[in-house]
Amino acid sequence: MHVVVVGAGVIGAACAEALSAAGATVTVVDRSGPAAGTTGAGEGNVLVSDKEPGPELELAQASRRQLPELLAKLAEELGQADVEWQPKGGLVVATTDPQPLHDFAARQREAGVQAHPITAREAFELEPNLTREITAAVHYPEDGQVQPVLLATTLLSAVRQRGGQLLSRVTATGVSKHALLTDSGVIACDHVVNAAGPWAGDFAAKAGAPIPVLPRRGVILVTTPVVDLVRHKVYDADYVGAVASGDADLQTSTVVESTPAGTVLIGSSRQRVGFDDTIQVDVLRELARKAIRLFPKLRNVNVMRAYGGFRPYLPDHLPVIGEDHRVPGLWHATGHEGAGIGLAVATGRLLAELMTGRTPHIDPKPFRTDRPGLAL
Numbered sequence: 001m002h003v004v005v006v007g008a009g010v011i012g013a014a015c016a017e018a019l020s021a022a023g024a025t026v027t028v029v030d031r032s033g034p035a036a037g038t039t040g041a042g043e044g045n046v047l048v049s050d051k052e053p054g055p056e057l058e059l060a061q062a063s064r065r066q067l068p069e070l071l072a073k074l075a076e077e078l079g080q081a082d083v084e085w086q087p088k089g090g091l092v093v094a095t096t097d098p099q100p101l102h103d104f105a106a107r108q109r110e111a112g113v114q115a116h117p118i119t120a121r122e123a124f125e126l127e128p129n130l131t132r133e134i135t136a137a138v139h140y141p142e143d144g145q146v147q148p149v150l151l152a153t154t155l156l157s158a159v160r161q162r163g164g165q166l167l168s169r170v171t172a173t174g175v176s177k178h179a180l181l182t183d184s185g186v187i188a189c190d191h192v193v194n195a196a197g198p199w200a201g202d203f204a205a206k207a208g209a210p211i212p213v214l215p216r217r218g219v220i221l222v223t224t225p226v227v228d229l230v231r232h233k234v235y236d237a238d239y240v241g242a243v244a245s246g247d248a249d250l251q252t253s254t255v256v257e258s259t260p261a262g263t264v265l266i267g268s269s270r271q272r273v274g275f276d277d278t279i280q281v282d283v284l285r286e287l288a289r290k291a292i293r294l295f296p297k298l299r300n301v302n303v304m305r306a307y308g309g310f311r312p313y314l315p316d317h318l319p320v321i322g323e324d325h326r327v328p329g330l331w332h333a334t335g336h337e338g339a340g341i342g343l344a345v346a347t348g349r350l351l352a353e354l355m356t357g358r359t360p361h362i363d364p365k366p367f368r369t370d371r372p373g374l375a376l
């Protein structure tokens with residue numbers, strides 16, 4: 001079976017890896033190169049803490065379980081698979097009414113998430129530089145972090161090692177029976193996977209199977225390296241509301257974490273402004289102001305740079321994973337919005353299971369293309 005994957009971001013890479021592990025011959029095409037889209041412009045949080053119980057949380061939990069296993073397997077196969085994986089845990093804090101955070105954590109515990117309410121003293125032991133103004137804190141030991149570009153390129157290395165290929169600077173322009181059409185010619189294949197991230201709606205329309213993927217802008221501030229200022233992934237409880245909202249207007253909520261290089265990443269903003277990639281000072285100011293409220297010592301730390309990307313957004317906040325109901329042979333794996341790094345591994349595995357006729361490890365129905373939430 002020959003499968004062509006459109007898009008060498010983390011989702012295309014995870015699909016390609018899982019398909020090649022299942023025995024398929026895989027070609028990945030990207031109009032730029034590996035991780036050149038949103039994957040190279042995100043953070044690397046692998047979170048279960050920010051998701052309401054439901055299909056997305058189930059996908060996140062599966063992915064969280066599978067990621068370290070897959071990395072161990074790839075390390076053996078490739079000789080190394082260093083993606084800066086840090087199972088460091090997350091800390092969610094409230095600075096206003098504590099009840100919504102406690103209620104949310106209780107619902108998550110019922111869904112099998114480890115969500116431990118802790119005292120302020122325990123929170124300060126975990127994060128000594130945290131503001132003293134917190135009203136509640138919940139520790140999520142399962143949250144982790146990777147370097148997204150390394151994750152994508154490591155998955156693609158495995159694909160190549162198994163005989164697959166990556167074609168950079170090749171733009172997919174449509175599909176025909178048993179082939180992908182590109183600006184560099186026709187590639188014969190049995191299946192095409194649309195993993196074109198925020199541009200997946202555009203490619204899907206050209207392939208005759210529109211899906212309503214839209215870009216949702218996000219911007220990150222990066223500080224110069226600092227020692228031991230932030231230890232976990234820390235965010236304000238209002239982040240969950242911003243993630244779940246579909247509002248087009250600017251929303252910011254504080255998400256702070258350090259990287260192995262010592263820099264601190266400060267997110268996150270959400271805004272639907274099409275593909276406008278302007279870095280706006282008022283967004284940066286808002287991110288900085290809220291981060292300083294959470295970690296007052298950040299006031300004295302320099303910002304080194306800011307960057308932004310476009311989350312692939314679908315109106316019902318669930319990715320599509322599966323074969324298109326209108327165009328047989330065309331599959332979609334996209335719409336992961338702000339969680340594609342964390343959801344990639346289980347997405348790839350689910351898609352490969354469905355394509356090869358194996359029993360899916362999680363219920364695929366909520367991710368189908370013919371669900372009511374995707375009606376155009």
Ligand SMILES: Cc1cc2nc3c(=O)[nH]c(=O)nc-3n(C[C@H](O)[C@H](O)[C@H](O)COP(=O)(O)OP(=O)(O)OC[C@H]3O[C@@H](n4cnc5c(N)ncnc54)[C@H](O)[C@@H]3O)c2cc1C
Binds near residue numbers: 203336343
């Ligand atoms: C600021 C920000 C912070 C984020 N933080 C996190 C986080 O902490 N944790 C998390 O899990 N997620 C996070 N995300 C979301 C995450 O980055 C995305 O969900 C994920 O990267 C999407 O991956 P993808 O492979 O679907 O898309 P992309 O990485 O965009 O890959 C799509 C690829 O398709 C290619 N392409 C497009 N059209 C064509 C075509 N016609 N032909 C050929 N190639 C084509 C593009 O060049 C691109 O390389 C964040 C996003 C942003 C913007």
